[in-house]
Amino acid sequence: GESVGLHLPTLSVQEGDNSIINCAYSNSASDYFIWYKQESGKGPQFIIDIRSNMDKRQGQRVTVLLNKTVKHLSLQIAATQPGDSAVYFCAETYTGNQFYFGTGTSLTVIP
């Protein structure tokens, strides 16, 4: 029979444009969140994190926004580059140790 895999949301952007990747998390008690980037054939790589006492955190070319009211997390990438093409995962934790990962969003940057 036909195998069914995870349906990975996809996002395609032009090089130089800004990208916004969204994540809905499940547990209102979650107090720590991480965005990971996974390139083909590699392990997830830490990008940026945020704790629940913050609404926004900025890194180099990346910004994470947290809306606890609607349990929503977003990752903004400024001036997207071809090297940003990857699958992006959000991860949440409320136990302090066990993270729960989203299904991921595939970002493709068009040169």
Next chain:
Amino acid sequence: DAGVIQSPRHEVTEMGQEVTLRCKPISGHNSLFWYRQTMMRGLELLIYFNNNVPIDDSGMPEDRFSAKMPNASFSTLKIQPSEPRDSAVYFCASSQGTGGYIQYFGAGTRLSVL
């Protein structure tokens, strides 16, 4: 820092054979995690250790899977006997401790069971 080191990078074996995956966490990290990633189920936590002690193994699929951490710098994940449905990429990650710390991942072991 060398990061989390996993070996082998690729493993191809036949159904019924024993498979051992290895992980060296980042020095100084006291928490270690084993994950499995498949297209069907995404990234799943199998087991994690704090200070070499298994804390939660509820994600281990069945008794064919076992994990050990004999010391702070080494862990193994063993599958015996292996089955085709075990084919996946297995990741090891480590972190500095509890209370919400960044987990750093290794490059993974791609396992194919024929």
